[in-house]
Amino acid sequence: MNKTGLMLLNLGTPDNPEPEAVGRYLKQFLMDKWVIDIPFLFRWILVNLLIIPKRKFASAEAYRKVWSERGSPLLFNSNELTAAVQKKMPDYKVVTAMRYGNPSVEQAFLELQKNGCTDFTIVPLYPQYAQSSTRTATDECMRVAR
Numbered sequence: 001m002n003k004t005g006l007m008l009l010n011l012g013t014p015d016n017p018e019p020e021a022v023g024r025y026l027k028q029f030l031m032d033k034w035v036i037d038i039p040f041l042f043r044w045i046l047v048n049l050l051i052i053p054k055r056k057f058a059s060a061e062a063y064r065k066v067w068s069e070r071g072s073p074l075l076f077n078s079n080e081l082t083a084a085v086q087k088k089m090p091d092y093k094v095v096t097a098m099r100y101g102n103p104s105v106e107q108a109f110l111e112l113q114k115n116g117c118t119d120f121t122i123v124p125l126y127p128q129y130a131q132s133s134t135r136t137a138t139d140e141c142m143r144v145a146r
Contacts, residue, residue, distance in 0.1 A: 005117030006092045007108050008082050009137050010125045012100030013072040017063035023056035029100045034136040074098075078125070093117050099137045106144045120145070 014025035030036055030047045038046070063072075070076045078096045086094040093115040097108035112120060122141050126133045 003116045004092050004119045004121060005112030005115070006085065006089065006094045007097050007105075007112065007120065007122045007141075008078065008085065008094065008125055009097045009099060009105070009108075009122055009141070010074060010078045011133055011137075012098035013074045014063060014101055016071075017060050017067045019056040019060040022060040022063060023052050025101050026052050026055060026059065032100075032132075032136050034131040034139070037131075081125075092121075099133075099140055105137075105140050109141075109144050 012025065012029065014021040027047060030051060031043060033040070033043070036043050036046065066073055068076075075096075075098070078098075082094050082096045086092070093112055095103070095108045095111050097103055097105050099105065103111075109120070122137075124134050124137050126137075129135075
C-alpha cells in the first residue's frame with residue numbers, strides 16, 4: 001500500500017528577524033515572477049538595488065516585534081497545525097512547508113520521500129487564489145516534484 005504525504009504549505013518567513021536573513025527572504029520572495037510581474041532585468045534592479053537595501057532593516061524591525069522565543073509566529077503556528085492534523089490523520093505523513101524560506105518545499109518533499117510516501121497531497125494555507133501566493137506555490141511544488 002502506498003503511503004500518502006500531506007504537505008501544509010504556507011507563504012513563508014525569514015529564518016530570524018535580523019536584516020541579513022530578512023534580506024534573503026525578501027529577495028527570494030520579491031524575485032518571484034508571480035510576485036513582481038515585470039521583466040527579469042527590471043525586477044532584479046528594483047529588488048536588489050532599491051527595495052532590499054532599505055526594506056531589510058525596516059522589515060527586520062517589524063519581525064522583531066512579533067518574534068518570540070519560539071521563533072516566527074507563522075512557522076510555529078504552522079508546525080502546531082501540522083502536529084494537530086497529524087494526530088487526526090495517522091495514516092498520512094504530514095509536514096509543514098514554506099514557499100519562501102524554511103522549511104522549503106524541497107525539504108518537505110524530501111522528508112515525505114524519506115518516510116516512504118509515494119503519493120502527495122499539497123494544501124496551500126491561503127484564503128483565496130492569487131498568482132503571488134497559490135500560483136507560485138503550485139509552480140514550485142511541480143518544479144520540485146519533477
